[in-house]
Amino acid sequence: MKRLGKQTLEVVNNCYIIGRGSLVGEKEKNGTFRKYMEYSTDDDKMGEKTFEKGERKMLRLINKRAIKDAELLVDDIDIYLGGDLMNQLVSSNYVAEVLQVPFVGIYSACSTITASIGIAASLIDGGGFKNILCSTISHFSSAERQYRYPLEFGNQRQSYSQWTVTAGGGFVISSKKSPIKITKICFGRVQDFGVVDIANMGAAMAPAACDTLCNFFADTKTKPSDYDFIATGDLGKLGSDILRDLMKKKGFLLEQNYSDIGHSIYSFDEESYQGGSGAGCSASVLATYIIDKLLDGTFKKVLLVATGALMSTISNQQGDSIPSVAHLIELEKS
């Protein structure tokens, strides 16, 4: 591990993504990345009695696929890092109990996947662990009933709101060589620009993405055009427009190579407001589209900045503004 500037870490000992698994719901399956989504389900209860149990089952499948894709057995996994959007990370906790490998739950809202991969890369670089499983999931129905209203409640959504994706992604990070190399990581600072409106997550999270990106570019002395693809997690259309503006003010131009996953995950003819959000948003697209494109050589160098809004239903009801954070990972084709 080498420290670059204030916030960025460079992975010195090689660290790779050797396995990946994903699972998406029906709405996501028909989205923009439909060609890349390998596994999907039309039943988001997965045959279980409740949405929460369905979410756990989905996460179990995702982990299984990631481990299988890495050509490993569960016993080869040294530690499992991950989280989800449920209170107290229950989905991950129950899945970890079944897995029977050491587990550390990580909550960073929708940026959980980059936070987990970042920590995993540091642990591998430190030399203590060989194979680390990272995964996260979000589920529309279980998130909706925890954060908002009952599903059958008649409520008009704001046109600037986002749609929680039913999707998840899992990865096996290892010191064993593979084409996908994790080269740099940058953990973000929590930013709060005073946005209170819970429907406007994009506006709340854009400053965090801007802060992390600017610090990363300053630390590494690079600029956006050095990358083939820069993706933010789930800012949505509005949020990504705001991010473009904010970055422009700081002197960084985000152009064709920049895309927001939340904005593009649903096909544009479908009504999905500003796009998708949720922890599974960046995780599932990283596990499918981004890694596919890295493997076939379209992308050589990719930045993934997953953003997370860190409010709770209680802080929101008490009228507090939404703090948010963004964690960045840099992937390269080796």
Add this chain to the structure above:
Amino acid sequence: MVLGILMYLKVFFVGGLICMIAELIQIKTKITPARILVIFLMVGAILGGFGLYNYLIEWAGAGASLPITGFGNALARGAVEGAKTNGLFGAIGGGLMATSAGIAVSIGLSYIVSFFVSSKTKKN
């Protein structure tokens, strides 16, 4: 016949207008629906307390009684009528008595329905 159609026009107009005002408040101020309901309830209860809302109900029928302002009015009128006939006891319990059937049906039927159905996933 003409009178009947006129009545329905009045019902439509008043009921629609009350809903439209609520929608306008929601768009302009971003107050959550729950708060708007409480505000309208209060307006209905105040107008009902002074006995003014009943004129609107006489004029526009269900257009005035079905919106939540009508619910507030029923609560207030119930309390007033209760106070007239049953004294202090009626003043305290009258509101709930007047609206008891609606609340009881909502609770009872929801209770029954919840045994048979589960909420479904939404696609948009």
Add this chain to the structure above:
Amino acid sequence: MENTEKRNEEYLLYVERETPKTGWFNSLLHAFLVGGMICCLGQMFGDIIKAYNPTMDMLRVSAWISIIIITITILLTAFGVFDRIAKFGGAGTFIPISGFANSIASCAIEFKNEGLVFGIGSKMFFVAGPVIVNGVAYSIIVGLVYSLILLF
């Protein structure tokens, strides 16, 4: 700290400008149409009741109208179609008594997995609670004030 406040203020103004406005003419029209329609439906049931029971007083008729609209709403909620209507109608569906019934029924259905006591029992009024609590409080105030007036 003043700097942060100024930054936030500017940022919020900027966000306000950028945020797409809901097509408010359409929303108002939808609310007006759906709200008016629900009330007309209620009036129709009222006329039918009155045709069979000409002696029934106004208060009882409007109570019956409410009960019918509540029943229809709860059934539509159970079939999973009410939220579609509400998405279109906005305030047009939640301001009439149908919104109250929908909020109770949807909560009961949603939280049944948490059991009879902590699920249906306590969460049923998750959304409708404020209406009942405030309504009863106002009615008591009105009743007490009226009793005082009657005293003098």
